Amino acid sequence: MVSIAVESAEMARAAWAAAASVPDPEVPCVTVADLGILRAVEIEDGVAVARVTPTYSGCPAVLAIELAVEAALRDAGFEARVERVFSPAWTTEWITAEGRSKLREYGIAPPARASNSIRALFGETQVDCPRCGSSETERVSEFGSTACKALYRCATCREPFDYFKCI
Known part of the structure; x- marks a missing residue:
């Protein structure tokens, strides 16, 4: 039972790493993780589910971001799904220190x-x-x-x- 939990945690870390590496299409110096718009990546019934919050509801890049995150997960060998999360709303406070430095x-x-x-x-x-x-x-x-x-x-x-x- 312990080995299953460890394997699942390793899969979740690998899925996070794949999704987190996706660059923002409008500001390619930062990743979706740097911006804080990648909220979570979890393994649910063998599927990597990434949750993404757009920077604002009218962001023209949100679909491109979601497709890129899904592609990165699939390229890493995962069956994947991306869910858009609106609450709580994204804030610039979520940009990481590394993201601020990269900007x-x-x-x-x-x-x-x-x-x-x-x-x-x-x-x-x-x-x-x-x-x-x-x-x-x-x-x-x-x-x-x-x-x-x-x-x-x-x-x-x-x-x-x-x-x-x-x-």
């Missing part, structure tokens, strides 16, 4: 930590430049390369950059 290295300012300030609701967040670290930045557009990012410009190094909005 910064890629040239995208990671989201500020959640704030109770009313100013944060209107995008009035201090955003440091991911290239030079300067806090002398300005928002150019509420929307950047995707709806979940805003376009900023650094006054110090003069470079434009995306800011992953805090949700």
